Amino acid sequence: MSELLRLEAVSKSFSGNRVLDEVSFSLFRGSVLALAGENGAGKSTLMKVITGLYTCEAGQVLYRGDIVSFDNPRHAMDAGIAIIHQELNLLPNLSVTENIFLGRELRNGFGLLRSAEMIAATETLLAKLKQTIDPKALVGSLSLAQQQMVEIAKALSFEAEVIIMDEPTDALSDVETRVLFEVVANLKLQGKGLIFISHRLEEIFELCDQVAILRDGKMVHVGPTREINEQELIRHMVGRELSDRYPYAAVPKGDLRLQAEGLCAPGISDISFDAHAGEVIGFSGLIGAGRTELAHALYGVAELFAGRIMVEGAERRLTSPQDGVAAGIAYVSEDRKGEGLIQIHSLKSNMTLGTVRKFCSALGLLDLAKESRAVEQFVDAFAIKASGHDMPVQQMSGGNQQKVSLAKSLMAEPRILILDEPTRGVDVGAKREIYAQIQSLKEKGLCILLMSSDLPEVLGISDRVLVLSRGRLTASFTREEASQEKIMQAAIA
Template structure:
């Protein structure tokens, strides 16, 4: 077989964190290679190295028999590498045709854009995907699935030798997926090399020739799909041992704090569950499973289409995060930089933001002495490392910023705390401190919802685990029942 792409001993680190460790990887002409691995295994970083977005620290990358060193995504594109992104990389205000040829517009001898050429060529690629879409249509008017197909048409129009597809079927219907697989098969037969990333294991066995599996930044398996079973694939993906870094404490759970019944919201499809005081209820699922959308719907940040939410036995209709705070819910977002904290403000202003009503006197005037007293209390209790409460939040490390984000959510004294990826981007020491804090809050009777893509974290800290896939609950496990393979099977389930 002829190698179109080869990585040899490629490594990549960010600061002191090693993300990819001496990776070997190969894509042959006329083959579709599945790239599998849990969230955080290193798949995205590896693809960004291949497509010129990140430089590699060590190792060699070859296209055919020549070594390449890309310094931009454009260089990779010009060398024959196209990528279909999971997050749409399109401009909604432009037309379909303009998006397909964005940055590659055909021009005449005077540099004028040939709009008729854009229209005719776009129509050709859309028809290839069996789409009856007008190339002049504004992209924003299309459905997400149609926009995804436009992204695919854009990649096909580049006539690349290597095409990387990152979760291309996530927004597609079964019919659209079938059409895409037919296109992939034709590309394979024409000698192209494809990299296919999908959390739907059935798709891997259906369309792929080879498989490469990443775990914790290392390539743990690469070979023909025909030589691996689904059980072996799952075992390679999750083959890690839990350690004592998870200081779990077993407590007697209390009354029901939160009851969710048949909740329907954006990417949430009829979810029902109960959570108790003194309990850590974990939520597992891959990217796009609906965990964050569920958290935001409960908190009031996402609108609820139907279903009900009860807090301490009382029905609540939450239309905003302010309603969530008043109802006794604290929420720590997965994106502390853009959603959780105001980077240009001081630690003190961030920490007390959601709890300011606690510090108003009878005249509605802020009692600054009381506010600063509580801030000092949390700084000490959470061991926040800072040179003062007036330090700008952006000057703190990721772990200390996360502690401030958690303290901010606790300032209004909630009964329910939602933690969405609470240890993302923090070091091992800060992780341990956050886990200890979770135990403390649990012992105080808080009901904690833990959304995490870190499987050992969920298994190590949860009393129960609910599993989500495609907006639905697909499994429930007690602490004693839960194991990585069982949970992984539910995370890739396509039907309840």
Template structure:
């Protein structure tokens, strides 16, 4: 605990219950002026809950919170904002149909007298902010026109625009490219120098070791320890987080590689050009490249959700003739999208429903045996991926961010007639234990003869899991690299 003058925040004995879940159990946490304090723990450990308490979103909790040594109780988020606490949430909180400028200044528009909004000033101020965070977009651009990464930067700009003392970042880099991350770290340094305190939540331990001063670990809603980053090692943080020794993170054994399962010939859409490649049965092929290189757009053209202008997509010898996702699904392509929040979560439905929605056919209703089989598969996935929930009938929106991701991922993994699995950023926002489990499952799928495509910005994932790697650049394939020849440098060189 710090002394009165050098701390922004000091929380003691914080407990929070949800029906069936003890999300926080006597947790303590303090934030000094001018420090970056990391908050880490597995999916469902309680990180976001603690943040929401600090931000005034939850008020029914036990324990005491002090801000600048004064006991505070925030009855709503505005009271926290007024103290200078701002949050960049894990789930983006922006309004897609408003401009960048409106999103940034939504809650505190500069006005002339009598509450008239000074539009010109809003745009000018926004421009300055955007320059600072490294976005060249026009402030009038509608937010929905921006890719997720840039939306994340807008969230950050929004936090900075408020006169903040405490900035909370819940997985701020999950959609950012390496250069944008460096840029964010520069901004963080700047804010630190101004005395801001930053709470940094992330599953990326390299980043935490690089950018933070102290680390607090939560496990199952309980406080585990707070350590100085300068004394910490990755291994130490991992064992504090998971509370056990973690088996090999990259379990790849690989199976035998067979015939071509997915063959893409000269595929062109509005976003990608003349793409030809194949994936064999039992093979894992990676797509690397910078943000905006067209990787996600390529997967969308393959599954038929983006229009294919020219070219062929052939699955196990059969050409997909139509541009439609039903056809590709029927042909045996499973797809896990990058933005799982937007595409595919049925918020007010159960975990079980969300996991089996695309497999219903395998588990036909009114049939006792199939129903039991369904429940077995769902329970199996919940256990293997360590999805933290009191039951499989829990609404998915009640799960922590990372656990929601696991459910959507599991949906494709239990598909029985799977021939090709395409996963876009499969481990984004997912904790290290579940990561290892996902890699194990992908590896097992290849041994069942399934062809796997991984689109990923995480170099270690691409380098260790993939048999072959295609590097994309500006909508085209720029290089094909075999696993043996692949290095981080080579991938980066080919991407730029």
């Protein structure tokens, strides 16, 4: 078995934070290597180093025996290393052929496109993958699985030797996953080397010859898949014990705040649970398991197909965020740029966006001083670092932005608070402060639903953990019962 790609003691830091620490592994021809690890373990940074988006500060990457350092992913692709991202890089309004030949179209002497030739070449590529996609079809009209095949075909058109797939099965149905696995097996036979990033353990065991496990930027285990079992794999991924990174103290459970009964909405089905005042319920699951969809349904962003939501004993029909707000529900979105904060506007006008009416006189005129005082209170309480209330939030750090988001939702004095990935893209210090805030809000009797893909976080601050998988509730644990292994198992169920 010949070596295609070798990493030797690759290291990478961001502003003093070591995200990759002397990582080494080899990828061989005709084999599939699984890259496993928790969110934030350094998997995507590692892939970016290989494909030239980042340069490593120590160590080296060897490709077919030569030391390489690509300037950008396109160079890597020209050399034969292709990456297929979770979010596909295709233009939906162009055809399959146009996508594959984008930027290197075949032209004749007059500068006109040699369309027939390109279409024929595309057909050949797709045939190699045993696909019957029309080369002239618009990519936007294809299913996600088919689009993935187009990406693979594109990689093959560059004569890629190494193909990296980042969570390729996440958005695929079981049947589509089967088809993908067949294609991967086929590529293996052709002598390609594949790196397969996945959270789904059963897929790793089924598909991969080797498994490499990253934890906190270190390669903690590399070896043949058959020499490791599921339990060991999970233990390698999770590793450390939970320390007091997570402030937690139980408080007496208060009144029943929220009852969800058989909720069905886009991306979720038949979800039921109760939530009380003074309680943090953690919702865990893989990416795409339906956490955000559940949050949207509970806040009124998405309408229910079936089921009902009772807030403090009264049924509420939530058809828009306005209804959610009226029911005393607040929602902090995972998507700060898209749903959370108006990036070009100031800290102040973001923080009071939903509650600005509270600061208006009977005539409807804003009392700016009153607004300022309210904003100041939250800036102090949350230790938000900003040059002033007029600072545009786009100039603030992720952690401070997240605090503004949280403050914005608390301005409305909600009875139920839904936090969707409240610490994503937030540094360790600010994370700890946000956890402390969550704890103190709980003590004040708020009912908190925490949607998070960060397992230690869920275990660290939740009173109860509910696990979602493919839109369904698959397990419910008390704080005492819950463990990373049990949650993982329920999440891949």
